[in-house]
Amino acid sequence: MDSNKFTSAGAAHQNTTRQSNVDLKLKLNKFKMLPVTVEFSGGAELLCGNVKKHDVDLPGQQNKWQIRNLLVWIKDNLIQERPELFLLGDTVRPGILVLINDADWELMGELDYELQEKDRIVFISTLHGG
């Protein structure tokens, strides 16, 4: 884990919320940010402002980050238009291939996979129009 990132983010947080300083410190120690790489191709990138590669720091949270949480986060933070062309219900739209560190996500537990630091998650649309 990148400790610089952790402390600077923590400092910013402390300035804005003074009350329950102790609680917050505890929380920050427990819930570190998770740096991962998210990539889109095959036309899926068009929904994300035409940017293919996103190096992101997922905010710390109590539970471990799973792909199912990542999809919600992507919908809220990276997808700029037509989320229904990326998500269907709580999973990715059929026809979009998901790779976790170059391996088929079907071998990795799909939605239940727990993200690790520096994981590379790739979404490739195999659909004709993207």
Add this chain to the structure above:
Amino acid sequence: MCNVEDQERNGSENLPVSSSGKSLTGSGCVKCGEPGVLVTRIHDSFCKSCFQVYVVHKFRSAIGKSKLIRDGETVLVAFSGGGNSSALLHLIQDGLSLRAHKRLRFTPTLLHIDESCISGVRSDELRQKREKIRQIMIKSGFPSYWTQLEQSLNIYPELSSKSMSKSKSSENPASPNSLWLTDLGQEPAPNQVPDDPPLEESRKLQDLIKSFKSSTAQEDFIHNLRNQLLVAAAQQLGFSKILTAESSTRLAVHILSDIAQGRGSQVSLDTGISDERNPGVMFMRPVRELNAKELAMYNSLFGVDTVFMPTLTTKTSIASSIERLTETFVTGLQADYPSTVSNIVRTSGKLGGPDVKRTDKCSFCQSPLDTDVGKTSALGAVLFSQHMSRPKMVDPKDNKERVSDGPVYSNGTHTPIASMPNLKEALCYGCRLSLHEFDGDTSMLPTLITKRAMWSIQERQKDELSGYLLEEDVEVNGVG
């Protein structure tokens, strides 16, 4: 790319469990037991090297089984830059390399059709993508040609020695066409970014496409236009075979949408290993036994560059056309039932094809005409409703349009253009349905269609006339 190691790292720390509850500890490669990188069919996982063997085998067996390509033959490879054709190009390069177990015996030439005009925008982004495609083609080391979908408007059908006026490079003097085809290898390498197509021609094609009222008809029309341009380009360059890169997923979508769009009789031509409906030029589909996921995975594992070019339905609703809706349906089924695609394709393989040697062909898609059917058919119903809406043109005796409203002449030119009702007589049922959505002027249609239709109608009128005279004779004789 150290996928196998990554997988090991992740796999050993916390053994993931899939949503269905099955443990993935046993998900080693079915061939060698090494950690897998993908699941192809139900419960089958492969490691990277066994997956490569699997893909190469599917490709080689499609090429070999058909025995359609002779040793040393030169073939044209349609290269769009998208995932499927990029995988095909990589497989060909791999098969021709010295390390290939049994080297491929044909020589490829690449052809790219620039279809950027379909999106209706001209942007630096599209120019960059075009440049990337060009670089990939040049880097392949194969002879490479570049053309534009606009050129399909300049195709002059066979049976004519006349050549179109616009001529930049005439490779094959035997071909009636002199379409604009740039040889990428002969260009000075840098600063020669493929230009935007000529604005006027782009507008002409865009207006034509927009004259079709539904996205379904537009897609169908573009599909046939592209195929006819590939054929004309192959003829001009002297090729008799074109390799295209439809995946089994793509073919399954085509099979169902063909049926939904009145092209049921063409399913086996549209999806088989080879398609011989165009005289002198055969289409072949060497990756038809690999599905979309396998090809995308292949590209990802072997670092194959792909360029996504927006299509007519990019960023549109999942139900914007029959083809797109069918794709949503098929991929949705495939996600839950992984043998969906292969079952659809295999079933269609059992369908008999029409006789491609028949002389009465659709003036557009060149399929054997499927419109010689009884009055109680779907076609009969469509014709009937068309006749009802144009009662004055119908001969009440036999429900046939009169011959007399035959070819009309559009103003300004000396080219006789078939009027719409007659034009449709020269088209297959599927092309008639698409043309039914066309509300532009007949003169906007590509010469390719109107010329062929006119010749075909003239032929038929001659036949009908002689048949009529014969009938008259019989009647006269009977009375006498």
